[in-house]
Amino acid sequence: MNVNTHLQQMKSGYLFTEIVNRTKAYQEEHPDAEILRLGVGDITRPLPAPIVEAMHRAVEEMGQPDTFRGYGLENGYAWLRQAILDNEYTPRGIDLTLDEVFISDGAGSDLGNLSELFDVRNTVAVLDPSYPAYEDTTLMAGRPIVFLPCTVENNFVPELPKVRVDIIYLCYPNNPLGTVLTREQMAQWVRYARENKSIIIFDAAYEAFIQSPDIPHSIYEIPGAKEVAIEVCSYSKSAGFTGVRCGYTVVPKATGLQAMWLRRQCTKYNGTSYISQRGAMAAYTPEGKAAIRTNITYYQQTAQLLLNGLRQLGYEAYGGVHAPYIWCRVPQGYTSWSFFDLLLDRCQVVCTPGAGFGPSGEGYVRFSAFSKREDCIEALERMEQL
Ligand code: PLP
Numbered sequence: 001m002n003v004n005t006h007l008q009q010m011k012s013g014y015l016f017t018e019i020v021n022r023t024k025a026y027q028e029e030h031p032d033a034e035i036l037r038l039g040v041g042d043i044t045r046p047l048p049a050p051i052v053e054a055m056h057r058a059v060e061e062m063g064q065p066d067t068f069r070g071y072g073l074e075n076g077y078a079w080l081r082q083a084i085l086d087n088e089y090t091p092r093g094i095d096l097t098l099d100e101v102f103i104s105d106g107a108g109s110d111l112g113n114l115s116e117l118f119d120v121r122n123t124v125a126v127l128d129p130s131y132p133a134y135e136d137t138t139l140m141a142g143r144p145i146v147f148l149p150c151t152v153e154n155n156f157v158p159e160l161p162k163v164r165v166d167i168i169y170l171c172y173p174n175n176p177l178g179t180v181l182t183r184e185q186m187a188q189w190v191r192y193a194r195e196n197k198s199i200i201i202f203d204a205a206y207e208a209f210i211q212s213p214d215i216p217h218s219i220y221e222i223p224g225a226k227e228v229a230i231e232v233c234s235y236s237k238s239a240g241f242t243g244v245r246c247g248y249t250v251v252p253k254a255t256g257l258q259a260m261w262l263r264r265q266c267t268k269y270n271g272t273s274y275i276s277q278r279g280a281m282a283a284y285t286p287e288g289k290a291a292i293r294t295n296i297t298y299y300q301q302t303a304q305l306l307l308n309g310l311r312q313l314g315y316e317a318y319g320g321v322h323a324p325y326i327w328c329r330v331p332q333g334y335t336s337w338s339f340f341d342l343l344l345d346r347c348q349v350v351c352t353p354g355a356g357f358g359p360s361g362e363g364y365v366r367f368s369a370f371s372k373r374e375d376c377i378e379a380l381e382r383m384e385q386l
Helices: 015-029 047-061 078-092 107-117 130-143 183-196 258-268 274-282 285-313 336-347 371-385
Strands: 101-104 124-130 145-148 166-172 199-203 231-236 247-248 317-319 325-329 363-368
Touching: 015 336, 047 258, 047 285, 078 101, 078 247, 078 274, 101 166, 101 258, 107 199, 107 231, 124 130, 130 145, 130 317, 166 183, 166 285, 183 199, 285 317, 285 325, 285 363, 285 371, 336 363, 336 371
Parallel strands: 124 145, 124 166, 166 199, 199 231
Antiparallel strands: 101 247, 231 247, 317 325, 325 363
């Protein structure tokens, strides 16, 4: 056999593994250090009670002969797909059908798996910096990649590609930048995709954090997007499902890809667990919605606190309003990794070095508002002493 040389040649070390390793090494050398983790984008608040209760009920059903369920549909239970249409799309004037919604085990798998729909020679545009999955998936398949720099010079808004690209990964609200696109900026991408017969894979994992009615939650709010966009959504960051695993992906028939995706899923995916889907369903009850809103508000307030605190300390900090991430410029003379080391060494604070998100991330670090509020306050106090 021959191995996948594209995968073999990828640079070793996933960003977050390297952070964990450096933090662990520091802790071993300084066993008494109280390390404050403001780096990783995992949620920290427990699951809302209505979701836990719904999953408990689902477990009980699984233990009874009359209500036990085996394999579900590959694309998910119809009641959950209907709830998604009724809660996420119809109120925004977006008309989709049940079979265009595919329940997943979270955004992460589909963001990579969707690439199986496309020819391996397709060119892929990836924001730089960005969540590592888009670039890594593209490199693993050996597809040519075009980076779209998001820098302070372009206000962190990527310009349209100068060469024609086939596949475009967009992520808004953005991880790691914490930025959003206006309706008009999003419409430019839809126009580009329509004119160039490209497809947009739109990662909306953080849409629940949007605070302004002017910012689109879904790319399908843009007329004409249904022909050129697939949308990938997740309950991870809204309902706290990072460890439960459930999300959904919308593949409109108008893309010409819906039947292919169903075909692929039927072979390679045996469905999301009934228990997870019941948990997700509870996210749409009045109690579930209220509990989720409480958690998101908590993270939003933490983000505000971090953003203001960093600015007061004199840092150039961005994002943090419609997203749980703050993108912060490192002081002159530092790289993103040397500043990471400085914060760890002098403040026992862990952030995420921007260079790990792509070349344009050099010179920045990311702070996450999923961190505990008291840790953020303490981290800002320690950073004041730097
Ligand atoms: N997309 C973005 C932009 C993310 O930041 C993450 C997780 O951090 C994911 C997708 C993965 O989400 P999930 O837990 O649904 O796989």
